[in-house]
Amino acid sequence: NAGVTQTPKFQVLKTGQSMTLQCAQDMNHNSMYWYRQDPGMGLRLIYYSASEGTTDKGEVPNGYNVSRLNKREFSLRLESAAPSQTSVYFCASSEFVGLNQETQYFGPGTRLLVL
Amino acid sequence: DAKTTQPTSMDCAEGRAANLPCNHSTISGNEYVYWYRQIHSQGPQYIIHGLKNNETNEMASLIITEDRKSSTLILPHATLRDTAVYYCIVRVTTDSWGKLQFGAGTQVVVTP
Numbered sequence: 001n002a003g004v005t006q007t008p009k010f011q012v013l014k015t016g017q018s019m020t021l022q023c024a025q026d027m028n029h030n031s032m033y034w035y036r037q038d039p040g041m042g043l044r045l046i047y048y049s050a051s052e053g054t055t056d057k058g059e060v061p062n063g064y065n066v067s068r069l070n071k072r073e074f075s076l077r078l079e080s081a082a083p084s085q086t087s088v089y090f091c092a093s094s095e096f097v098g099l100n101q102e103t104q105y106f107g108p109g110t111r112l113l114v115l
Numbered sequence: 116d117a118k119t120t121q122p123t124s125m126d127c128a129e130g131r132a133a134n135l136p137c138n139h140s141t142i143s144g145n146e147y148v149y150w151y152r153q154i155h156s157q158g159p160q161y162i163i164h165g166l167k168n169n170e171t172n173e174m175a176s177l178i179i180t181e182d183r184k185s186s187t188l189i190l191p192h193a194t195l196r197d198t199a200v201y202y203c204i205v206r207v208t209t210d211s212w213g214k215l216q217f218g219a220g221t222q223v224v225v226t227p
Contacts, residue, residue, distance in 0.1 A: 042217035043159070090158050100207045101147055104215060106158030
């Protein structure tokens with residue numbers, strides 16, 4: 001099992017450019033997430049998908065869109081990149097391991113620099 | 116989800132046990148205690164979780180006090196690869212999804 005994979009690993013964009021961050025998981029999990037982590041800060045949830053075909057906003061959704069392409073894949077799109085979106089982006093998927101108990105598995109991250 | 120308090124940092128000698136405390140005095144009866152860690156430049160990694168009984172797995176042990184207001188994560192034989200930020204998170208997942216609320220965590224440095 002590869003777990004959660006993310007592409008690309010690094011990206012440099014100019015202000016106003018667009019790009020899509022890709023995420024895939026091979027653990028047959030229903031739920032998937034996108035977080036961002038700014039230097040010295042904790043993770044903040046951007047969007048999540050509770051199941052295939054559904055997506056919802058997290059705490060910092062502005063400037064982003066997502067697509068749950070199928071059960072395996074969950075992509076994050078920046079339509080017009082801004083320097084404030086410079087960050088490390090983590091994708092995660094989760095499984096329920098018991099009643100009201102959920103564990104999340106994270107990808108290696110995508111490091112994005114917007115100039 | 117209940118708020119947690121952890122020390123900012125701690126050091127541990129390689130080969131010794133590392134005991135990481137976490138206070139969660141406002142925890143509700145159905146909330147679980149989760150521990151994750153983040154090694155530098157990597158994604159967070161799940162370690163262990165529990166409700167009220169002590170738990171052990173191949174990575175660590177989790178000791179929860181009887182009143183559930185605090186807990187301790189124990190790394191029994193710390194190695195240099197255990198250097199990371201450790202996050203204590205208290206939550207219950209009642210829907211089909213769950214948002215992890217990461218605080219500042221404890222920076223653990225394991226020294227030779």
